[in-house]
Amino acid sequence: MADIESTSYTKQRILDAAEALFAEKGYKAVTVREIVKTAGCNIAAVNYHFGQKRSLYLQVFEYRWIPRALRVQEAFRQNLEKSGSVDTAGIVRALALAFLEGPLSEEERIRHNQLMARELAHPSEAFELVVKRVMRPFIKEVLELLRMSVQRPMDEQELVLSLLSIFSQILYFSSARMPVSLFTGKRYTSGFRERLCEHIIAFSLRGLGMGEEGEEC
Amino acid sequence: MADIESTSYTKQRILDAAEALFAEKGYKAVTVREIVKTAGCNIAAVNYHFGQKRSLYLQVFEYRWIPRALRVQEAFRQNLEKSGSVDTAGIVRALALAFLEGPLSEEERIRHNQLMARELAHPSEAFELVVKRVMRPFIKEVLELLRMSVQRPMDEQELVLSLLSIFSQILYFSSARMPVSLFTGKRYTSGFRERLCEHIIAFSLRGLGMGEEGEEC
DNA sequence: GTCTATAGCAGGATAGAC
DNA sequence: GTCTATCCTGCTATAGAC
Numbered sequence: 001m002a003d004i005e006s007t008s009y010t011k012q013r014i015l016d017a018a019e020a021l022f023a024e025k026g027y028k029a030v031t032v033r034e035i036v037k038t039a040g041c042n043i044a045a046v047n048y049h050f051g052q053k054r055s056l057y058l059q060v061f062e063y064r065w066i067p068r069a070l071r072v073q074e075a076f077r078q079n080l081e082k083s084g085s086v087d088t089a090g091i092v093r094a095l096a097l098a099f100l101e102g103p104l105s106e107e108e109r110i111r112h113n114q115l116m117a118r119e120l121a122h123p124s125e126a127f128e129l130v131v132k133r134v135m136r137p138f139i140k141e142v143l144e145l146l147r148m149s150v151q152r153p154m155d156e157q158e159l160v161l162s163l164l165s166i167f168s169q170i171l172y173f174s175s176a177r178m179p180v181s182l183f184t185g186k187r188y189t190s191g192f193r194e195r196l197c198e199h200i201i202a203f204s205l206r207g208l209g210m211g212e213e214g215e216e217c
Numbered sequence: 218m219a220d221i222e223s224t225s226y227t228k229q230r231i232l233d234a235a236e237a238l239f240a241e242k243g244y245k246a247v248t249v250r251e252i253v254k255t256a257g258c259n260i261a262a263v264n265y266h267f268g269q270k271r272s273l274y275l276q277v278f279e280y281r282w283i284p285r286a287l288r289v290q291e292a293f294r295q296n297l298e299k300s301g302s303v304d305t306a307g308i309v310r311a312l313a314l315a316f317l318e319g320p321l322s323e324e325e326r327i328r329h330n331q332l333m334a335r336e337l338a339h340p341s342e343a344f345e346l347v348v349k350r351v352m353r354p355f356i357k358e359v360l361e362l363l364r365m366s367v368q369r370p371m372d373e374q375e376l377v378l379s380l381l382s383i384f385s386q387i388l389y390f391s392s393a394r395m396p397v398s399l400f401t402g403k404r405y406t407s408g409f410r411e412r413l414c415e416h417i418i419a420f421s422l423r424g425l426g427m428g429e430e431g432e433e434c
Numbered sequence: 435g436t437c438t439a440t441a442g443c444a445g446g447a448t449a450g451a452c
Numbered sequence: 453g454t455c456t457a458t459c460c461t462g463c464t465a466t467a468g469a470c
Binding site for chain 1: 338379380385393396412
């Protein structure tokens with residue numbers, strides 16, 4: 001991540017274009033021609049910088065997705081620190097805020113979550129990388145925090161499943177925007193996003209068996 | 218749906234093969250050649266029966282996905298009837314059971330949910346059809362039931378969002394099997410599926426603000 | 435490091451025999 | 453209604469000039 005920033009500007013443009021297109025349409029549905037057209041360069045540039053389409057896809061994760069995921073994790077830690085007390089409510093709120101309002105622009109967040117939703121549904125080599133470098137350490141970290149804070153008796157498996165329930169909502173509400181808009185009758189304005197965030201926090205906290213506590217965003 | 222059963226056997230085989238492949242790989246990633254190879258027929262048969270690839274995709278929804286979704290809805294109603302009292306716990310349980318253990322074979326259910334997950338992430342004309350004929354009426358039906366049964370004061374929007382939270386978990390736990398297995402350390406045996414089902418029911422019931430009630434599957 | 439040109443192949447779709 | 457044979461487009465990937 002340090003050296004890639006010093007490399008060719010064209011390479012950066014290709015990575016950006018590729019990520020946006022892969023997120024929107026999926027690997028197979030995107031053509032290299034489309035990518036270079038968006039990036040404003042020639043088709044041979046992809047081969048020069050990445051060798052082949054597949055390795056471009058993997059490097060999108062390596063140099064774009066993973067660093068961004070680490071920024072989200074860092075935001076979670078900062079949210080937690082700001083909230084002072086490390087209780088369950090604080091953890092869930094810090095999680096939801098980091099993933100739904102966090103350090104990413106709205107566009108970046110959609111791209112980020114869609115790319116992940118695609119890998120979840122159809123894991124590839126990229127997924128292994130993400131599990132190892134991002135998900136496994138983060139899940140471990142959050143589980144440890146939750147384990148200490150949760151009051152109600154709860155075995156390890158229930159804790160893991162509850163965390164996955166929380167992630168499932170975060171992913172759903174940020175990936176499946178169309179059905180959410182359809183059934184709530186609301187467009188994704190910033191006010192509505194805050195409302196969604198509050199809902200996920202409240203629903204999940206109760207789901208974890210914590211009564212109502214702080215409710216402001 | 219009545220007349221399609223009387224049509225050519227080849228047409229049925231193509232629909233079956235196409236659905237399985239579209240669910241697994243997505244529209245663009247599947248080739249017509251692959252479909253006819255799986256269906257054991259010739260490539261010209263697709264053109265004869267469906268005109269073009271796109272309309273084959275749409276007819277998969279028309280003649281396979283939608284009828285199956287209606288069977289799941291019917292299972293929900295029967296679950297509800299069996300449970301006797303129409304309280305919130307009964308509704309949530311009937312929902313989760315219909316979608317996660319319901320009338321579909323394990324294979325059918327994965328296919329069904331993956332196809333939906335794909336449409337959610339990238340809605341096409343098929344999604345409009347599904348919204349109109351399946352989702353909108355069903356959401357309306359379940360919302361009405363919930364509205365009558367929920368005790369705690371809850372506005373209409375909160376009710377809709379809570380229902381979506383429940384669906385998000387159902388979809389996640391049946392589509393994202395790999396990460397779920399990874400982080401729980403469990404394979405998707407029938408015992409584990411029951412455990413997941415119980416988790417979703419318990420988490421969602423608490424999420425809706427109902428305390429613990431019946432807990433057997 | 436970026437381009438043009440092109441090889442080589444796989445895809446969707448169709449014509450026409452049976 | 454199902455087949456074989458074929459058209460043509462658009463894809464990835466590379467060779468080679470600049």
